[in-house]
Amino acid sequence: MPIDAAKAVAAEPRTGEIAWGHKDVQLYHLGVGAGANPDRHDPATDPDELRYTLESRLHVLPSFATVAGAGRPAVISGLSLPGIEVDLARVLHGGQTLSLHRPIPVEGSATTSMRIAAVYDKTKAAILVMRTEVADAEGPLWTNDSQIFVRGEGGWGGDRGPSARPEPPSGPPVKAVDRPLREDQALLYRLSGDWNPLHADPEFAKLAGFERPILHGLCTYGITLKAAVDTLLGGDVTRVRSYTTRFAGVAFPGETLRIRMWRRPGRIQLAVTAVERDHAPVLTDTIVEHV
DSSP states (O other): OOBOHHHHHHSOOEEEEEEEOHHHHHHHHHHTTTTOOTTSSSTTTOHHHHHHHOGGGOOOOGGGGGTTTSOOOHHHHGGGSTTBOOOGGGEEEEEEEEEESSOOOSSEEEEEEEEEEEEEEOSSEEEEEEEEEEEETTEEEEEEEEEEEEETOOOSSOOOOOOOOOOOOOSOOSEEEEEEOOTTHHHHHGGGSOOOGGGTOHHHHHHTTOSSOOOOHHHHHHHHHHHHHHHHSTTOGGGEEEEEEEEOSOOOTTOEEEEEEEEETTEEEEEEEEGGGTTEEEEEEEEEEEO
16 A cells, blocks of 8 residues: 555654744745735735735745745655655645644744654545644744545545534625736746646646646645735734634635635635636635634
């Protein structure tokens, strides 16, 4: 079996060093739509957008944690951990949870520790939970959990994992915004370090079962968090404490994302759909915990 669950979970964490600067942060922000907010009259010079694009005013959108250091993302690098040997064309990013221990600095260096926290058997697929913990000289910065869906690798009789899901939001959303995706959105976003050919190579996309390259799920993840921060958190990135989602479908460059938001005490629930495909689900079970 290409996945040895016991070996994967028992393996020692893989450690490394990362560093980032303002150019990395700015490039990431551009990749998730900064400077192109359609809700603003002139987003390229709007003071609220300049917090994402101008180095003298820069703050860091917390989802930058998924690409900090410009190394390979967990969805790729985790596939080379002990006990894991799978075909990249069978791999999809199933979900992501980010926990912030404190605000991310504009410039920084840190130590990373990656391990397989769990392997679940879904009969026709396996789910790998890849946990990356990041700390600098002052202590913990963030923890990333990536849920990786591997088609055709289940059925060994292992733990199926948790089945509980958040209660869906009820009533009308307090806010709904549209975010058009650029035709070259995936090509721009991948410059932050996610080189998976699924998002750029049409032939590889076909091998994976898609008519053309799809947008990175983590790009949609960043676009959605930025919309929530800008719309309901007063543009204050430091209020975000955690951010979780399930990748329920795909988005294609050139489409429009409809982001609906419901407010609850200490949290924002969101749902993201693709407007041009009859609001096909893109992100579900999406929650921003905040102060």
